[in-house]
Amino acid sequence: MSENVLVLGNPQVKKILAGRENEVIGIIRRAYLLHHEGQSSLPHSVFLRFPGNDTDRIIGLPAYLGGEYGVAGMKWVSSFPGNIRKGVERASAAVFLNDMATGRVRAILEGSLISAQRTAASAALAGKCLHGNADETAVGLVGCGAINGQILRFLRAVFPKLEKAYLYDLSDERMDRFVANNPYEGLRYEKCDGLESLFAAAKLVAFATTAGTPYVHHLDALTPEHTVLGISLRDIDPAIIEMSHNIVDDLEHVCREKTSIHLTYQKVGNTDFVAGNIADAVKGTVPPRAAGKPSVYSPFGLGVLDVALAQYVYERAMAEGVGTVIENFQP
């Protein structure tokens, strides 16, 4: 029995994950399949909010994933949007991994990159599965922050012909910074002045904003050829969700906390507007598209993905002798 705990900081996690986009997508795909086969335990995430403060929050996502993973743990992720003004990332996180034999914590990993990459891998998996055009050359990115930065990286892994990224953000400066921070050979950027022009230019669109309530009420440029990766979950009006082909990660999880899926459920009184989940779409038991409708993916973000990816990073770190071992951490 070990009294030690392995601690991995951001540079170490970053190094281990560098250039492994396709492998990470495979881990996330497998985690969804196991979860939907019932080989997981996934309580609802806990939202810690603060009196008189509508913007900041810390979320706890406990999870167990079985199968070949056999891992339990929790992501503890905070969102403090005011950080951006201080030149610090909005989100920060730690992932705790527990030993399944003793229940003891065996590793603590910096979690913001794990969180961002599992989110981006989920978006790319859905993009690959739902989008009708595997030779897609253009993507639209609404919200130019850390998450869409990773989503672009992962979409390039599944859509190798991407050569143009159309950007829209409320902040011009954020768009400029995004271009500067995400240089890719053979990829050109164009800033859009609104969502209509972005949707007119790109059929594959990822939302990763910090909007708390829907602001996309009507979109003339939205067509049945569009695939919308609604990662930030609260951008799109129920009227648009209702007329779309909706795929979620887990209906029970995503149909809460005032997501667009939740608001649509409250409006229509049932969840018949949801076609199925990503595991079924991956297996082909739910169609990726429906005639005359855009496909919209709404992933709540499941803790099973965080512990699956953290476990992968932990195992690689152990094999390579990377990280700081805190000896005698345990009683």
Ligand SMILES: NC(=O)c1ccc[n+]([C@@H]2O[C@H](COP(=O)([O-])OP(=O)(O)OC[C@H]3O[C@@H](n4cnc5c(N)ncnc54)[C@H](O)[C@@H]3O)[C@@H](O)[C@H]2O)c1
């Ligand atoms: N579903 C999931 O699994 C999952 C996982 C991680 C993060 N997220 C969500 O992704 C979102 C983005 O995260 P991030 O770390 O990139 O945030 P960030 O703060 O780094 O960037 C968000 C960007 O969105 C822009 N923005 C806000 N409202 C907008 C609007 N109405 N139109 C256009 N742009 C707008 C902001 O100016 C900012 O540049 C957050 O809402 C976060 O909660 C979802």
